Amino acid sequence: MFAPSQEQVRRFFCEAWAKQQAGQPLTPLEAQAADWIVQHPEYHADLADVDVALAAMYTVEEGRTNPFLHLSMHLSITEQVSIDQPRGIRAAVQALAQRRGSLHEAHHEAMEALGEMVWASQRAGQPFDGEAYIERIRMRAGH
Template sequence: MFAPSQHDVRRFFCTTWRKHQQGEPLSPMETLAAEWIAHHPEYHADLADEAAALAAVYTVDDGRTNPFLHLSMHLSISEQCSIDQPRGIRQAVELLAAKRADLHPAHHEVMDCLGEMLWQSQRSGQPPDPHAYLDAVRRRATR
């Protein structure tokens, strides 16, 4: 299992954005990350300064989204859909994207469901419940 550190993740996004801006070749994962970064111009300055990115601390009290967590969630959801894990997530996300007429806002709704599943897992001390996660995405897609 790949378990990157916080600094590894931040370096990945900063390096990807730099390479994208300079027209350098990107790996498939970097290409996907660059597409999501492009959807978030509010994060471009955070990604432009790797040293500051490595030192940054994001707390709830700051009232600011952690751009690295946010972009990582986009990548996680994209990966879940690509392998349809949990089974049915691809269809649920596609339906939600069709209802919202755009994949990007659909991903943000899925992030809410993913975050809720992870929070419940942490709170209860139980493993994440993929069925509850999938059900939450499906509810959003069908209402």
């Protein structure tokens, strides 16, 4: 399993954004990241300077979303949907996107469900429940 460090994740997003802004070729994963970054202009300043990004702290008290966590979750859900893992996630996210009229908004709702399920799994000391995760997304889609 690939488990990048916080620094590697932050460098990846900053470099993908810099390459996209400069019109340089992107790897497929960088292109996916850049597509999500474009949809989040509120994060552009956070990604503009890698040294600042590496030093930044995103605390609950600040009331700011960690852009690197948020973008990582977009990439995770994009990957889940592309390989339909857990099985049924593709249809659930597509149904939610149709109901909301936006894949982006569907991702944000799926992120909430994913976060809730990870928290519940960690709190209970149990494995992640993929079926319950998909069911939460289906419920949001009205199914």
